[in-house]
Each structure stands twice: as C-alpha cells, then as structure tokens.
Amino acid sequence: MSDLEYQRGFRNQFATEALPGTLPEGQNSPQRCPYGLYAEQFSGSAFTAPRSHNLRSWLYRIRPSVAQSAYRPIEAGQLSTAPDTAVAADPNQMRWDPLPMPQATTDFIDGLFTMATNGDARNQAGCGVHLYAFNADMTERYFYDADGELLLVPQLGTLLLRTELGLLELAPGEIAVLPRGLKFQVRRAPDTDAARGYICENYASPFELPGLGPIGANGLANPRDFFAPTAYYEDTQGEFELIAKFGGKLWAAELDHSPLDVVAWHGNYAPYKYDLTRFNTINTVSFDHPDPSIFTVLTSPSDTAGMANIDFVIFPPRWMVAEHTFRPPYFHRNIMSEYMGLIHGTYDAKAEGFVPGGSSLHNCMSPHGPDANTFEQASTAELTPQYLGDTLAFMFESRYVFNPTPMALSADFLQSDYVDVWQGLHSHFTPNAR
Known part of the structure; x- marks a missing residue:
C-alpha cells in the first residue's frame, strides 16, 4: 500500500x-x-x-x-x-x-x-x-x-x-x-x-x-x-x-x-x-439568517447540555436566498465567546480589514456584527439569489471566556482601530415615518 x-x-x-x-x-x-x-x-x-x-x-x-x-x-x-x-x-x-x-x-x-x-x-x-x-x-x-x-x-x-x-x-x-x-x-x-x-x-x-x-x-x-x-x-x-x-x-x-x-x-x-468542501451546508430557504450553530463541524461537549466546551464552526461557500431578510450575520451579543479566522476569500459580515490568515475575538456578551459599510449595502441590496463562492471562514466558539496572551496584545499585527468599523452606524430612527 x-x-x-x-x-x-x-x-x-x-x-x-x-x-x-x-x-x-x-x-x-x-x-x-x-x-x-x-x-x-x-x-x-x-x-x-x-x-x-x-x-x-x-x-x-x-x-x-x-x-x-x-x-x-x-x-x-x-x-x-x-x-x-x-x-x-x-x-x-x-x-x-x-x-x-x-x-x-x-x-x-x-x-x-x-x-x-x-x-x-x-x-x-x-x-x-x-x-x-x-x-x-x-x-x-x-x-x-x-x-x-x-x-x-x-x-x-x-x-x-x-x-x-x-x-x-x-x-x-x-x-x-x-x-x-x-x-x-x-x-x-x-x-x-x-x-x-x-x-x-x-x-x-x-x-x-x-x-x-x-x-x-x-x-x-x-x-x-x-x-x-x-x-x-x-x-x-x-x-x-x-x-x-x-x-x-x-x-x-x-x-x-x-x-x-x-x-x-x-x-x-x-x-x-x-x-x-464535503460539509453539507444547511441554510434558510425562507427568511432570517440562521444561528451559526447550524454550521458546526465538530463539537467538544461540556457537562452542561447545549453549552459546548468548543464548537468548531465553518462559514463555507453557500447560496443566500432568504427573502425580506438582512442576510449577513445579525448584530448580536452572545453568552459563548468566539475566536474567528479566515482561510481564504472574504467574510460576508466585514467589508475590509479581515483578511486570510487574520483573526478576531469577540468575548462573552461583547457586541459585534457587520461593519457600517456592510450594513448599508445589505440594507439596500436587491434580494435575488446570491452564491457566496469565494469564502471560507471558521470559528472556535467556547462557553469559556478567552484570555488573550500578552504576546497577542502587544503584537505588531494587532489592529488597534478595530472598534472603528462600527463608528459609522448612525441613527436612522424616524418615529413619524414607518
């Protein structure tokens, strides 16, 4: 052999x-x-x-x-x-x-x-x-x-x-x-x-x-x-x-x-x-963006049912067909902590700054979601079927809060201005016009 x-x-x-x-x-x-x-x-x-x-x-x-x-x-x-x-x-x-x-x-x-x-x-x-x-x-x-x-x-x-x-x-x-x-x-x-x-x-x-x-x-x-x-x-x-x-x-x-x-x-x-590429992606064919748990490849269970020690989740190429829906990942705060990486292509929740080989960390209850440019584009896009072909991101999601190491926090490749990607999310509130 x-x-x-x-x-x-x-x-x-x-x-x-x-x-x-x-x-x-x-x-x-x-x-x-x-x-x-x-x-x-x-x-x-x-x-x-x-x-x-x-x-x-x-x-x-x-x-x-x-x-x-x-x-x-x-x-x-x-x-x-x-x-x-x-x-x-x-x-x-x-x-x-x-x-x-x-x-x-x-x-x-x-x-x-x-x-x-x-x-x-x-x-x-x-x-x-x-x-x-x-x-x-x-x-x-x-x-x-x-x-x-x-x-x-x-x-x-x-x-x-x-x-x-x-x-x-x-x-x-x-x-x-x-x-x-x-x-x-x-x-x-x-x-x-x-x-x-x-x-x-x-x-x-x-x-x-x-x-x-x-x-x-x-x-x-x-x-x-x-x-x-x-x-x-x-x-x-x-x-x-x-x-x-x-x-x-x-x-x-x-x-x-x-x-x-x-x-x-x-x-x-x-x-x-x-x-x-052999992952059989399950996705919505009606409305609303599904929770990322639907993309779980492997899980390490903990002693609490439904709260994994670690979930390994991917965001692979897939069709987006949801109607009347904000299609990128929604804004959220989560009890689970999320470490993300990008293998190739682009990630649909970020317009720029998240590049292949890069990483992001959103700890327990820290708010995150699409950046301002992505929000504006997705809010006005024509909702025709769209194939996200050039993308492969992943997430290590854990019930435990991540402690960044001193090396990671002092690294030259840390983006000190990451929080700025959400500063363009201004109020669109119009109480007198629906």
Whole structure:
C-alpha cells in the first residue's frame, strides 16, 4: 500500500498493518507478538468510559514508548497554556492581521504562537488558540501534546503530518485532529516553501460529530468523509529529540531511534482529516439568517447540555436566498465567546480589514456584527439569489471566556482601530415615518 492511503469513517474501529500478519489474531497482547514487536495500548479515555465514548488503540511497535531518556524542561518560546492570567480577560472586540512569516529558519514547534486561552488545562476544561508559521521541516525532532488534542486548520501551504499511526497530507481547506499524546512530526509538502495556519488545543472531551436533531439523518459533516491513515513505520536509528507539552510546559527527552515505529495498529483512537468542501451546508430557504450553530463541524461537549466546551464552526461557500431578510450575520451579543479566522476569500459580515490568515475575538456578551459599510449595502441590496463562492471562514466558539496572551496584545499585527468599523452606524430612527 502507498504511504498516503487512508481509511474511511469517523472514529471507526480501524485495523491496519504495514507488514502482513502483524496484527495478532483473537487477542490484543499475546505472549509474543509477530515479528518480535511490542504491544502497547494508547488510551484517549478512562478505561471505564461508556463503550460509545471509549477511545483506545493497540499499537504493535518496534520499541515501546518507554525506551527513551528522562525528560528535562526546555523553554516554551511563544507557547502558553490556560490558566494564563497574566492579562485580565477583556470585553473589547479585537482583530489581528496574519501572523508574519518567519525570516529565520523555523520549524513547526518554534513557529507556534499562542493567541488566547480559556478554562484550565489541568482540570481538562477549555482550550488554547495558537497560530503557526514555519519554513523548515522537523527532521530530528518529534512532538506530542499531553495537555489536549490538536485541531489543525491550515491557511497557507500544504503540510505532511508524520504520525505514529501513519501519514496525513493536509492542505488549506482541510482540517486534521491529532489525539492527545500522539507523537508526530510536521513537514512541508514538496510544493510548499512556508506554511501558516491556526490550531485549537482542546483540553477537554475529544471532538465528536454534533447531533443532528430536527435536521434528521443527513447533513453537516458525514462520518464517511473523515479519513484516518493506514499503518506506516520507519526503523531508523540516530540521535532524536522528543518534545512533550505537559502541564503547560515543554519537556524534552532523547531517543536513539525514530518513535514512528508502529508497524500495525487497531482501534478508534487515531488522527484523522476532513475536507471542508464535503460539509453539507444547511441554510434558510425562507427568511432570517440562521444561528451559526447550524454550521458546526465538530463539537467538544461540556457537562452542561447545549453549552459546548468548543464548537468548531465553518462559514463555507453557500447560496443566500432568504427573502425580506438582512442576510449577513445579525448584530448580536452572545453568552459563548468566539475566536474567528479566515482561510481564504472574504467574510460576508466585514467589508475590509479581515483578511486570510487574520483573526478576531469577540468575548462573552461583547457586541459585534457587520461593519457600517456592510450594513448599508445589505440594507439596500436587491434580494435575488446570491452564491457566496469565494469564502471560507471558521470559528472556535467556547462557553469559556478567552484570555488573550500578552504576546497577542502587544503584537505588531494587532489592529488597534478595530472598534472603528462600527463608528459609522448612525441613527436612522424616524418615529413619524414607518
């Protein structure tokens, strides 16, 4: 099989082997594994979690993960973890230009930049929002995150994710989720010089597909459109470094071999990717702009029904046909806090200033909505069917208030005049004329 073959389905019970006969028959941990391999369980849930939410995979590897040196602390660079209370949470609306591309040689780990955090990673609540920008491959370094799973949203450049469980190629317009604790490398595809994008580090319950409720059996993201990698391994000796994000800090251990040495695996705890163009958009065909929840791709539930730890929401190409309706997103104040990004094109609630690679933050109950120019145009537009084709925005929406990091608030790419986009919203009140 080729290195980039995939298995289809969302959290399926996959079984894959790079060498025939590797997977043991009838049991998970035989006295002696085929090919002299070691059996190792990789668990993403408590052992006693309900069967429907129990996440684990069995790995059959050349060396067990314990074959490494002791960890030593290293500098975390521009990476931060909740609770980060160096700066108080702020009700002001905020917007940033894209993270500048690095000039010096920078790999994925050194190119991480934390924008905001919420909740508490040690209590497995909330999330961290990071940007990445890099121009060099990880070669002798590997990484895993013990604080949360990672949702990667590329904006520029195609990534090659080399993981313990196989390879994933990830282009802008696609997303990938790397489970908590998975060891991996990030490299650039051959046609990519530099790469940039967004990351949601989910400290809480793993992402799952949202319920469909009255929508019925079909719509939004379909399970069959998610892809996990097939088994791939490398049996390589040398001097390697394994970096762990643990307890909000970075730690490093030395290895004399590549940790990507899993010859076969089976289970449902694995990395996966999804092409956002496969999202089956549900929208109004009568009147009123729908709530953004109708565009939810993945959700991390909290202990309060209907209030997600994080929702991953997209605003993809779609038809706008609502009649007698203000079609862009309405003005609103929301109990949920919203961090937005733009992958490509334009966003229909902003005339300018929100560009691909940029970000915005609207915290709990902070008012936001279309800027003055968008409001004026949408209020007088002829309401014929309109196709929004050049757009792909997304939102990390959370029940917890985001704390911007000091780095984000002092960044040169912070737009200090963002609030001015609403200053042209003057009164049109005419009490004597309807």
